[in-house]
Amino acid sequence: MNAPTNPQSNVTPNVTPDITVATWNINSVRLRMPIVAHYLKEHAPDVLCLQEIKTEEKFFPFEAFAEAGYPHVALSGQKGYHGVATVSRLPIRESSKLDWQANGEARHVGVELVGRDMFIENVYVPAGGDVPDRAVNPKFGQKLDFLGRMTEWADALDKPTLIVGDFNIAPLESDVWSHKQLLKVVSHTPLEVETLKRFQDAHGWIDLGREFIADPQRYFSWWSYRAKDYTKGDRGRRLDHMWASPELAKQAVSHSVLEEARGWEKPSDHIPLITGFDL
Amino acid sequence: MNAPTNPQSNVTPNVTPDITVATWNINSVRLRMPIVAHYLKEHAPDVLCLQEIKTEEKFFPFEAFAEAGYPHVALSGQKGYHGVATVSRLPIRESSKLDWQANGEARHVGVELVGRDMFIENVYVPAGGDVPDRAVNPKFGQKLDFLGRMTEWADALDKPTLIVGDFNIAPLESDVWSHKQLLKVVSHTPLEVETLKRFQDAHGWIDLGREFIADPQRYFSWWSYRAKDYTKGDRGRRLDHMWASPELAKQAVSHSVLEEARGWEKPSDHIPLITGFDL
DNA sequence: GGGAGGGTCG
DNA sequence: CGACCCTCCC
Numbered sequence: 001m002n003a004p005t006n007p008q009s010n011v012t013p014n015v016t017p018d019i020t021v022a023t024w025n026i027n028s029v030r031l032r033m034p035i036v037a038h039y040l041k042e043h044a045p046d047v048l049c050l051q052e053i054k055t056e057e058k059f060f061p062f063e064a065f066a067e068a069g070y071p072h073v074a075l076s077g078q079k080g081y082h083g084v085a086t087v088s089r090l091p092i093r094e095s096s097k098l099d100w101q102a103n104g105e106a107r108h109v110g111v112e113l114v115g116r117d118m119f120i121e122n123v124y125v126p127a128g129g130d131v132p133d134r135a136v137n138p139k140f141g142q143k144l145d146f147l148g149r150m151t152e153w154a155d156a157l158d159k160p161t162l163i164v165g166d167f168n169i170a171p172l173e174s175d176v177w178s179h180k181q182l183l184k185v186v187s188h189t190p191l192e193v194e195t196l197k198r199f200q201d202a203h204g205w206i207d208l209g210r211e212f213i214a215d216p217q218r219y220f221s222w223w224s225y226r227a228k229d230y231t232k233g234d235r236g237r238r239l240d241h242m243w244a245s246p247e248l249a250k251q252a253v254s255h256s257v258l259e260e261a262r263g264w265e266k267p268s269d270h271i272p273l274i275t276g277f278d279l
Numbered sequence: 280m281n282a283p284t285n286p287q288s289n290v291t292p293n294v295t296p297d298i299t300v301a302t303w304n305i306n307s308v309r310l311r312m313p314i315v316a317h318y319l320k321e322h323a324p325d326v327l328c329l330q331e332i333k334t335e336e337k338f339f340p341f342e343a344f345a346e347a348g349y350p351h352v353a354l355s356g357q358k359g360y361h362g363v364a365t366v367s368r369l370p371i372r373e374s375s376k377l378d379w380q381a382n383g384e385a386r387h388v389g390v391e392l393v394g395r396d397m398f399i400e401n402v403y404v405p406a407g408g409d410v411p412d413r414a415v416n417p418k419f420g421q422k423l424d425f426l427g428r429m430t431e432w433a434d435a436l437d438k439p440t441l442i443v444g445d446f447n448i449a450p451l452e453s454d455v456w457s458h459k460q461l462l463k464v465v466s467h468t469p470l471e472v473e474t475l476k477r478f479q480d481a482h483g484w485i486d487l488g489r490e491f492i493a494d495p496q497r498y499f500s501w502w503s504y505r506a507k508d509y510t511k512g513d514r515g516r517r518l519d520h521m522w523a524s525p526e527l528a529k530q531a532v533s534h535s536v537l538e539e540a541r542g543w544e545k546p547s548d549h550i551p552l553i554t555g556f557d558l
Numbered sequence: 559g560g561g562a563g564g565g566t567c568g
Numbered sequence: 569c570g571a572c573c574c575t576c577c578c
Contacts, residue, residue, distance in 0.1 A: 025572085027571060028570095028571055028572080031570095031571075052571085054571070054572065079572085079573085080572045080573055081571095081572070081573090093569090224569080225569040225570055225571090226569050226570090228569085229571085266570095269570085270569090270570095
């Protein structure tokens, strides 16, 4: 990738990339449509990958996205939980819907950008429950197994790919507000971090966020709803990621994170990230 | 009672009564507090009787009422359903909480206006379910039995009393948008109307609403939530009532119904009624 | 349609 | 805390 114009900053460098791709765990797309429309209007990514849409496909707000200029949609939805959608201003072709848990949950959709040599994989990794021990908490085991299947998939991957979404893991110490206090908290345990590293190494994924906002700079993408004021104590974590194949990563020219979105009206607990590419 | 200045109108005649009393089925007092405060500010009844407060007593918004100038409260609440509250600018003394069904439901509270010879009974009659046949719908039987116990109570009554609230019965043909289409609909069946008439005759209650807005004039107090626009077709019913003892009724000088409240922000499906008295 | 409640999830 | 689900009630 090209060097960012200002490595200390998390705002988009003053470049106009060919293509911009954003990711946002939206925590109910129907409830959040007003702020999504606002985001699209203000930031106009070419492609937006949403997680936790929490709706069946038949209730997805296709019309609102079309009106906002995003007529192209690939989605995997289910009732009430999970669900991912990739919406685009540019033509996309759905390339895969993978069920890495083989349990029917809607946690992935892959698209190809038509006429561009780029695949975009939109994923929502399981949260993993409360206790970081698969013997007492099956959900934690499922999370690790999900990453294991993703790793097998990545190992066989041979196309220029961008994988984005809510990985539900903050791998670096600087990805959390307190490394020490979160070592035994699901999302930042050494076992999760190692498991994610194996996934990364399987394809040589480049962590674009940390290319532009280098460790050990503060970089968070999520703040819990359980604090009345999310800014109080700034107890954030970087759970959302944008990772690219090595060759594609070289074409990334900008990356930014929209922290103000956490303070919008009826916000998601996650904020949007965006990366620009010169293809 | 004194003749209304304009019997065709449902607006308050130009009099300043000694005392005004209002009734409103509020369908959750906590959710509706903003419009209740607005109503109190604009119409300033001395006493307001609320039904369907839908809260336990410990969660009743005493403070908001005190700030609005209504520090005196008598209430009977329960979790989730039913519940009545009488709030007042003037001192009141709780005189009774009657359980006419003997099932523990909070459907009545009676107060005495301190220093005035007037009792105000606030009641929420059971809705009665869907099918107007006690053999197949026990709730319909409970509604009739509730009115039966009220009739026994009224028969023994010997104080100047105003009974107000949601009776869940529209007795007259002009109390519903279509007499014919509602004859078999719970709230307007002949059996309910007869049962309510027996209650009325037991004490000689005067239907103050119909003294001021005489039959067959249109007079509704409720419109279902199940129409997107309640004004479309005007499918209303008069389910809420203010009935006075014969001698007290002679002191009623005004009565009006606030239809605009059905169109307020997050409205109740019922609207408030108000009666003025010269004691 | 729209209150309430309770349960589950994160 | 705030999404979702469901049932109950009007």
